[in-house]
Amino acid sequence: MASVLQNSPAKPVARASGYSLKYIFGVIVLLGVIGFVMFNSFQSNAVYYYTLSELYAQQNELIGRTLRVNASLDKASIVNDQKNLILKFNLIEGEHALPVVYRGVAPDTMSSGESVVAEGKLDGSGVFQADSILVKCPSKYEKSPEQY
Amino acid sequence: MALSQIAEIGNLTLVLGLVVSLYLIFAAIFSQRKQRPEFLVSVKHGVWVIAGLTTLAVFILEWALLTHQFRFEYVASHVSRDQPVLYTVSALWGGQEGSLLFWVWLLSLFSAAVLIQHFGQRNPLVPWVIAFMAFTQAFFFALLVFITGPFTLLAQTPADGIGLNPLLQDPGMFIHPVTQYLGYVGFTVPFAFALAALVTGDLGYEWIRVTRRWALFAWLFLSLGLLFGMRWAYVELGWGGYWGWDPVENAALIPWLTGTAYLHSIMIQEKRGMLKVWNLALIMLTFLLCILGTFITRSGVIQSVHAFGVSSMGPLFLAYIAAALVIFTYLMYRRLDQLQEENRLDSFWSREATFLLNNLILLGAAVATLWGTIFPMLSEIIAGKQITVAAPFFNQVNGPIFLALIVLMGVCTMIGWRHASPRHLLRNFIPPAAVALSAALALALLSVRDLYGLIAFTAAAFVLTTVLLEFYRGIRARMRMYRENILVAPAQLVNKNRRRYGGYITHLGVILAVIGIVGSTFFQTDIQKNIAPGETVSLGRYTLQFEKLKMTQEGNAQVIGADLSVFENGVLVDTLRPIKAYYAAADQMTTEVAVRTTALEDLYIILAGWNDDGSATLKVIINPLVVWLWIGFGVFVLGALIAMLPDPREAQAVERVRAEKALVGASSATAP
Numbered sequence: 125m126a127s128v129l130q131n132s133p134a135k136p137v138a139r140a141s142g143y144s145l146k147y148i149f150g151v152i153v154l155l156g157v158i159g160f161v162m163f164n165s166f167q168s169n170a171v172y173y174y175t176l177s178e179l180y181a182q183q184n185e186l187i188g189r190t191l192r193v194n195a196s197l198d199k200a201s202i203v204n205d206q207k208n209l210i211l212k213f214n215l216i217e218g219e220h221a222l223p224v225v226y227r228g229v230a231p232d233t234m235s236s237g238e239s240v241v242a243e244g245k246l247d248g249s250g251v252f253q254a255d256s257i258l259v260k261c262p263s264k265y266e267k268s269p270e271q272y
Numbered sequence: 273m274a275l276s277q278i279a280e281i282g283n284l285t286l287v288l289g290l291v292v293s294l295y296l297i298f299a300a301i302f303s304q305r306k307q308r309p310e311f312l313v314s315v316k317h318g319v320w321v322i323a324g325l326t327t328l329a330v331f332i333l334e335w336a337l338l339t340h341q342f343r344f345e346y347v348a349s350h351v352s353r354d355q356p357v358l359y360t361v362s363a364l365w366g367g368q369e370g371s372l373l374f375w376v377w378l379l380s381l382f383s384a385a386v387l388i389q390h391f392g393q394r395n396p397l398v399p400w401v402i403a404f405m406a407f408t409q410a411f412f413f414a415l416l417v418f419i420t421g422p423f424t425l426l427a428q429t430p431a432d433g434i435g436l437n438p439l440l441q442d443p444g445m446f447i448h449p450v451t452q453y454l455g456y457v458g459f460t461v462p463f464a465f466a467l468a469a470l471v472t473g474d475l476g477y478e479w480i481r482v483t484r485r486w487a488l489f490a491w492l493f494l495s496l497g498l499l500f501g502m503r504w505a506y507v508e509l510g511w512g513g514y515w516g517w518d519p520v521e522n523a524a525l526i527p528w529l530t531g532t533a534y535l536h537s538i539m540i541q542e543k544r545g546m547l548k549v550w551n552l553a554l555i556m557l558t559f560l561l562c563i564l565g566t567f568i569t570r571s572g573v574i575q576s577v578h579a580f581g582v583s584s585m586g587p588l589f590l591a592y593i594a595a596a597l598v599i600f601t602y603l604m605y606r607r608l609d610q611l612q613e614e615n616r617l618d619s620f621w622s623r624e625a626t627f628l629l630n631n632l633i634l635l636g637a638a639v640a641t642l643w644g645t646i647f648p649m650l651s652e653i654i655a656g657k658q659i660t661v662a663a664p665f666f667n668q669v670n671g672p673i674f675l676a677l678i679v680l681m682g683v684c685t686m687i688g689w690r691h692a693s694p695r696h697l698l699r700n701f702i703p704p705a706a707v708a709l710s711a712a713l714a715l716a717l718l719s720v721r722d723l724y725g726l727i728a729f730t731a732a733a734f735v736l737t738t739v740l741l742e743f744y745r746g747i748r749a750r751m752r753m754y755r756e757n758i759l760v761a762p763a764q765l766v767n768k769n770r771r772r773y774g775g776y777i778t779h780l781g782v783i784l785a786v787i788g789i790v791g792s793t794f795f796q797t798d799i800q801k802n803i804a805p806g807e808t809v810s811l812g813r814y815t816l817q818f819e820k821l822k823m824t825q826e827g828n829a830q831v832i833g834a835d836l837s838v839f840e841n842g843v844l845v846d847t848l849r850p851i852k853a854y855y856a857a858a859d860q861m862t863t864e865v866a867v868r869t870t871a872l873e874d875l876y877i878i879l880a881g882w883n884d885d886g887s888a889t890l891k892v893i894i895n896p897l898v899v900w901l902w903i904g905f906g907v908f909v910l911g912a913l914i915a916m917l918p919d920p921r922e923a924q925a926v927e928r929v930r931a932e933k934a935l936v937g938a939s940s941a942t943a944p
Contacts, residue, residue, distance in 0.1 A: 147617060151632060158636035158673065162643065165668035166661060173648075173658035192660060206881030206889050207802040229800075229880040229891060232852070232861035243662070256662075 171243060176217035179246070187246050190255075193222065194241045197259070204230050215240060215252075226254040233259045275343055275425070278332060282423035285329040289376070290413035292318050292325070296406035300399045315402055316387060322409060323384040326377040333370060333422050337363050343429040346370060346422045352435030352857045354828035359436050362446045366436050368570050369422035371449065375566065376412040378457040379405060386461060397479060400468030401461070408460055411592045419585055438829070438855040438862045444504030452497030452524060456562040458490025459531065463559035466552055470603035475548065475610050480538045481926070485916055487538075487555075491531045492912045497524055499905045510863035510878050512798065512893040514901070517666040522645040523568040526638050527561035533634040534558055536627050543689065544624060545614030549604065550631070552611075556600050560593055561638075568645075619691040626684040633677050640669045671724070675731055678786060681779055682735035685742055703741060708734035725794030732790065736783050739776050746773075766914060771922075774915030781908025784900045791897025792874075798893040804886065811892045814875055815839040816848075818890070821882055829853040829862075834879050834888045838868060850879040850890070874898045 173192045195215035203212040211226040211234070224242050231237075237259035244254035296318045303311035333346065337360050342348045350363040350370070365371045383405045390398050416422065439445075462483035469479035501524060506514040515521060534554040540547045567589040604611075617624055644661045651659040686700040711733035712726060720726055743762065750761040766773040801809040808817045819835040833851035837844055848866035855862070868875040874895040881889045 154629070154632055155636065158633075158640065158669075161672065162640045162669050165665050166644070166647075169661045169665035169668070170659050171662065173660065192658075204881070206883055207887065209800055209802075209880060209889060229878065229889075232863055235861075236859050 176215065176220040176222055179222070180220055183246070183250070187248060190243065190245055192241055192243045193252065195220075195222065195239060197237045197240045199235070199237070202234065204234070206230075211257075213240070215242070222252055223250070224252045224254050224257075226257050231257065231259045275341060278336075279344065279423045279425050282329055282332045283417075283421065285325045285332075286373075286413055286416045286421065286423075289322055289325045289329075289380075290410055290417055292321050293406045293410035293413055296322070297403050297410065300403035300406065304396075304399050312399060315399060318406075319380075319383045319387050319402060322406075323380045326373070326380040329373055329422075330364070330377045333373060334361065334364055337361070340433070342431070342433050343425050344422075345424045345426050348426060348430050348433040350436050351433045352828065353432050354857065355435050356441070356827060358443075358446060359441045362440075362449075363436050365449045365453065366440055366445075369416065369420050371453070371570065372412055372415055372420065373422050374449075375453060375457060376409055376416070378453055379409055379412070379460060382457060382461055383409070395482075396472050397465055397468040397474065397482070400471050401464040404464040404467050405460060408592075411588070415585060415588060419588065432857070435828070435855070435857045438853070438858055438860050439508060442504055442508045444500050444508065448497060448500035448504055451493045451500055453566075455490050455492075455494030455497050456527070456566055458486060458493060459527065459555075459559045459562045461486040462490070463555050466555045467600060467603065470552070470600070470607055473607065473610060475607060477542055477545075480541060480551065481922075484538065487531070487535060488912060488916045491528070491535060492909065492916070494524065494528045494531060495905070495908065495912070498528060499902075499909075503902065506898075507865060507867065508862070510865045512796070512876055512878070512891075512895065513792075514898075517641075517644075517663045519645050520569050522641050522666075523565035526642050526645070527558050527565055529634050529638040529641070530554055530558040530561060533631045533638075536634075537631050540624055540627055546616070546624065547628075548611045548613065549608070552600075552604055554631075556597070557638075560596060561642075563589065563593055563596075621687065621692045621694060621697060623684060623687050623689045623692075626680055626687055630677065630680050630684065633673055633680065637670050637673045637677075640673070641666060644669075675728060678728075678731045678735055678783070681782070682731075682738040685735075685738045685776070685779070700738075704734050704737035707737040720795075722794045725790055728786070728790040728794070732783050732786050735779070739780050739783070742776055743773075769921065770917045770919050771915050774911045774913070774917070777911030777914060778908050779911070781904045781906070781911055783904070784907055785904030788897050788899065788901030788904060792895040792901070795896045796893060798891065800880065800889065800891045802883075802887055802889040809890060809892060812873075812894050813840050814892075814894070815842070816877070816890070816892065818888060821886060821888060822849075826853070828857060829855050832879075832882065834882070834890065836866070836877065836890075838875065848875075848877055850877045852879055869899050871899060872896065 171190055171192050173194060174186070176193065176195050179186060179191075179193055193215060195217040198214040198216045198221065201212075201214035205211070209228055209230075211228070211230045213224055213234075215222045215224055224240075224244075226242070226244075239260045241258040241260065242252060242254040243256045244252055246252050296315055299311045299318065300315045303309060303315060333344075335341075336344045336347050337351050338357070340347065340351060340353060342351075346367060346369050347363075350367045351360050355363075359366075363370065365374045383402060386398065386401060386405070462480075465479040465483045465486075469475050501521065502514040505516070505521075534551065537547050537554060538551055541551050567586070571585055571589070617628070619625065644665050648658045648660045651657060682704060686704075687697060708730045712730040715726055715729055720729070743765070746765045747758075747761045750756050750765055751758070754761075754764070756764060766777070797811060799809060799811045803809055803818045805818055805820050808815050810816070815838075817837040817839065819837060822833050822835055824831050824833070831851050831853045833849040836848045836850070838846040838848055846868050848868060850866040851864045853862050853864060854860075863878060866877045874893075876893040876895055878891040878893075879888060880891050883889075
């Protein structure tokens with residue numbers, strides 16, 4: 125290895141392929157580590173999107189797993205308990221209606237929302253306990269904050 | 273002049289812009305390939321013409337916005353009568369059509385700037401640079417002409433417009449898109465020069481030297497874009513943070529990461545003639561990521577691929593990116609034999625090696641972030657099922673990567689070029705390591721218990737010491753050698769080597785920002801409480817007394833605010849008023865937080881809601897050290913500006929190269 129590293133005076137210009145195995149090995153190890161960390165935390169953090177009909181088709185298997193649902197917001201169903209910061213509403217799709225509970229500050233756009241993406245877990249009683257909600261507004265608002 | 277005629281003129285500028293850009297591509301290439309320099313004159317004129325046309329188009333649109341010409345669809349959907357003038361101006365870049373026009377306008381101004389920069393010189397790279405920039409202009413003109421035009425008229429004139437999204441009516445959002453776009457567009461110039469270098473075969477350091485300042489300029493504005501975006505999120509979105517790993521945020525961060533790698537690795541090519549292929553690849557990646565960033569931001573494609581089908585912008589953007597990628601990669605492949613390294617790495621223990629490592633780490637962060645950002649789109653296309661990852665993924669992956677990067681920043685400063693002696697390195701290593709360990713110990717004694725936070729602070733202390741030591745040594749040397757006093761020596765130290773010390777000041781800014789980020793990420797505390805007037809809520813040293821709810825009309829919004837008295841350790845120190853504002857025109861509510869900033873922490877208060885009985889629900893957050901994030905950014909910008917200043921050393925080096933070239937030219941002329 126050492127001889128590879130020393131430039132002989134007769135040939136001062138190294139070839140591109142002249143990097144020793146040691147460096148290539150180092151690079152591979154580094155990329156491997158980054159790749160491993162990436163793969164690993166991807167596995168544990170990947171969240172699947174479900175429509176309501178998909179959700180109800182596999183309801184029993186999905187209980188307790190973190191997932192995202194995306195469906196229309198039933199505005200009439202919104203109950204916002206501001207004192208205790210508990211927001212309840214129903215998501216609807218066809219004949220399905222999913223009750224959602226979110227504990228936290230209700231988004232400013234809630235009352236004018238058209239559909240909602242909720243991330244959280246379905247509990248045993250069929251209520252979706254959301255950790256985060258994202259309200260999508262009618263298209264006249266072209267510019268939802270997420271688009272900036 | 274009738275409104276429809278003005279709209280026609282607007283459309284005409286865009287069509288003409290497209291035609292002239294296409295001519296420029298042809299004429300610039302023709303002049304070089306067929307040795308027809310007379311075409312070059314028309315190319316130069318063409319650049320001015322496009323700059324004039326885009327300026328006219330911007331002028332027309334801005335006029336329409338400011339004078340409320342609601343028959344323009346763009347005006348009707350981005351301006352309302354009661355909107356402040358500031359945000360009527362910024363509506364130009366507040367929507368899709370306007371911001372694409374803004375993009376091409378900046379690009380045409382940059383083309384003109386390149387011409388001015390090389391005025392009177394016969395730089396063989398410039399025609400190719402113009403050709404590529406015209407290609408990019410043609411692409412954006414095509415989008416504006418065929419897909420999404422800013423001068424579309426409505427059948428009838430509405431009485432009032434919808435107005436700019438209230439969330440964007442914030443000074444931060446006035447400036448953020450401008451800086452972001454200056455950064456995105458700015459990287460076109462170094463990329464175009466790289467492409468020109470590949471075409472002409474002039475693959476030395478010239479293209480990098482000519483564009484080093486352009487790259488720094490673009491990178492500085494990408495940084496400012498990040499800063500203003502974060503600041504806006506912090507004060508306007510009202511969730512207590514400034515970074516949520518949102519796709520649009522990531523789209524701005526990724527080219528910044530590769531751009532940072534590029535700015536470091538070109539130093540290796542400059543000093544040692546190494547990493548030539550790597551640098552070309554990096555500038556290509558950075559530029560394409562800037563285009564991708566524009567696309568992601570403008571199309572909303574990440575939320576759902578369905579947005580992709582709604583307008584044909586998506587396929588066109590992909591086609592442009594693919595075209596640039598294929599052309600550049602092909603040219604690079606053809607020139608591979610000319611891209612040999614002039615030197616090889618002498619040792620692991622050298623500054624080159626740490627730069628290489630820094631490049632790999634930055635690229636790793638960029639790849640991981642890109643992967644997490646576009647995966648939902650990929651999974652929906654391939655598997656028909658959207659799979660997303662959120663903040664935890666990005667934090668888990670990028671956290672350790674950034675920590676390694678910070679430590680490396682310190683090591684890199686201590687280590688010499690080529691081959692450092694381990695003994696020397698060890699001697700340099702001891703003082704900062706000692707400071708870092710004492711800092712860790714002190715923090716632990718101050719009952720800082722979060723392990724990750726502790727590790728990150730220790731790393732920051734380590735790097736801070738290495739940078740400060742570097743300044744200390746330099747200043748001491750100058751005071752001894754030149755007998756300068758304590759005020760002159762630091763100024764002269766920076767002045768005499770602006771690139772090096774500008775770089776160190778930038779590093780200093782990064783470390784300060786890291787301290788702010790670590791403090792506010794790992795040591796944030798919060799409380800939520802519903803309180804009636806007269807009641808209090810306490811967090812840390814602070815006690816907030818809720819006085820009353822107050823409703824007012826402010827500009828185009830109805831505002832409801834909670835008047836709060838702030839007591840620190842029982843002493844009244846401030847009054848704050850977190851508010852919610854309702855914008856009737858847009859039927860939208862926005863939250864405006866109240867923040868009390870000190871060097872140690874931010875007291876950050878959100879009015880979460882109110883009730884008919886006069887009580888209010890407050891969310892109170894303490895964000896430790898967050899002000900250092902903004903201060904760090906300031907220092908960072910200062911460092912980057914210093915590194916951009918004309919450097920006497922550089923001028924000397926250029927003179928030397930010119931003289932050598934002239935000498936070689938003279939000898940070869942006399943040889944036959």
